[in-house]
Amino acid sequence: MGFKPGLDGCSQAGAERLLSRQIAACDSCERLVDFRATFKSPENRRAHVDDYWAKPVPGFGDASGPLLVIGLAPGAHGANRTGRPFTGDSAGNVLYGALYRHGFSDRPESTHPDDGLELKGVYITNAVKCVPPANRPNGGEKRACLDWLRMEAERLRGTHVVLAMGRDAFEAYLRLLKAEGIIERVGRYRFMHGRTYRFDRDSRILVASYHFSRYNMNTGRLTEPMVEGLFETVNRLLADPDRNRGISVLSRT
Numbered sequence: 059m060g061f062k063p064g065l066d067g068c069s070q071a072g073a074e075r076l077l078s079r080q081i082a083a084c085d086s087c088e089r090l091v092d093f094r095a096t097f098k099s100p101e102n103r104r105a106h107v108d109d110y111w112a113k114p115v116p117g118f119g120d121a122s123g124p125l126l127v128i129g130l131a132p133g134a135h136g137a138n139r140t141g142r143p144f145t146g147d148s149a150g151n152v153l154y155g156a157l158y159r160h161g162f163s164d165r166p167e168s169t170h171p172d173d174g175l176e177l178k179g180v181y182i183t184n185a186v187k188c189v190p191p192a193n194r195p196n197g198g199e200k201r202a203c204l205d206w207l208r209m210e211a212e213r214l215r216g217t218h219v220v221l222a223m224g225r226d227a228f229e230a231y232l233r234l235l236k237a238e239g240i241i242e243r244v245g246r247y248r249f250m251h252g253r254t255y256r257f258d259r260d261s262r263i264l265v266a267s268y269h270f271s272r273y274n275m276n277t278g279r280l281t282e283p284m285v286e287g288l289f290e291t292v293n294r295l296l297a298d299p300d301r302n303r304g305i306s307v308l309s310r311t
Contacts, residue, residue, distance in 0.1 A: 073213060078116035081187055081206050082141075087199045090188040097138060097189075111141030117183030117210050118142050124179055124218040124296050125162065126211070127153070128227040130269065131186035131195055138189035142171045143182045148272040152285060153182075153223075160289040179296075181217075183210055185230035200230065208234055217262055219295050221288075224269035225249045231264060251280070252288060254295065263295055 085091050097110040115132045129149070132138040136147025144150035145168040154175075158166035162180040165173075186195045186203045195203075211217070211234060222228035232244040240259045241247070247255060255264040267280075267288050274280040 074121055077209055077213065081116040082113050084114045084187065084206070086202045087188065089196070090190060090199060093191050094138070094188055097134070108139050110139045112138060112189075113141070114187035114206075115141055115143055115184065116187070117181055119177040119181035120179055121181055121214055122216045123162075123177070123181055123214075124216055125181070125292060126214055126217045126220045127180060127182045127223065128207070128220065128231055129182070129184045129223045130226045131184050131193065132189045134189050134193070137184070140170050142168065143184055144168065144270075145170065148275070149270040152270040152275060152282075156285050156289050159286075160293055181210075181214055183207065185227045195226075200226070204230060204233055204237075207231075208237065219263050219265060219292055221265045221267060221292060223267050224271075227269075228264070228266050235260065251284070252291065254291065265292060265295070 094112045097112040115137045129144060132143070133147040133149060136150055137143050137145055140146040144153050150168050154163055154168045155166045157163040157177070157180060162178055164176045164178070167173075168175050185207055186199060187206055188195075188199075188203075190196075190199065207230060220231055222231050228247075228249045229244055232241065232247055235241045235257065236244055238260075240257050249266050251266060251268045253266050255266070257264075265288070268274050268284075270280065270285070
């Protein structure tokens with residue numbers, strides 16, 4: 059991956075700012091760079107109304123918090139427009155509403171980066187940092203972004219629970235664990251909404267969820283009661299990681 063100076067010797071806050079700048083400056087994937095540029099084009103009618111961020115989107119939130127939320131990629135007219143994960147689109151409305159109800163946010167909506175929103179105990183990011191065409195990053199793009207996700211995760215020393223929104227985010231996190239030698243095979247772990255996964259060589263607990271997309275909510279694949287149940291599980295796990303073992307899959311590498 060290009061443009062990735064080291065973070066050694068930086069303060070925590072300084073390292074966070076540096077990593078965010080590095081992520082925002084990444085131009086490793088030509089297809090994604092070209093697609094991003096279309097949102098700044100004069101032919102894009104919405105560009106005349108909104109000044110699109112149209113760059114890779116760094117993570118956002120409480121870097122010392124115990125909960126890490128990982129999505130797939132920035133929404134075309136959400137994070138790709140605003141520059142903050144899950145900000146300004148329907149998936150974000152569901153996510154930030156749930157975070158507020160369960161004590162992770164000081165308000166139930168996220169509209170733009172200067173809205174004053176403060177997260178408490180949660181950090182939010184995406185497995186792929188750029189908006190992809192048709193919301194479908196290819197394999198090379200997923201692999202290229204994995205290093206950024208790794209660098210973010212390494213900085214989040216207080217993480218106890220990882221909430222993966224969608225199969226792609228779930229598999230991206232498992233690939234990180236494989237690279238760290240915590241698991242041997244990604245394919246050993248089956249994605250199932252609401253399932254929790256514990257690992258013999260790591261204290262972090264992985265929770266799988268359907269993505270909070272408009273499509274999933276509109277079709278009923280994911281419902282508000284399911285979202286509420288998901289965050290009730292997350293809070294129980296944060297309060298007592300040994301609870302809920304009946305719905306868990308213990309890894310055996």
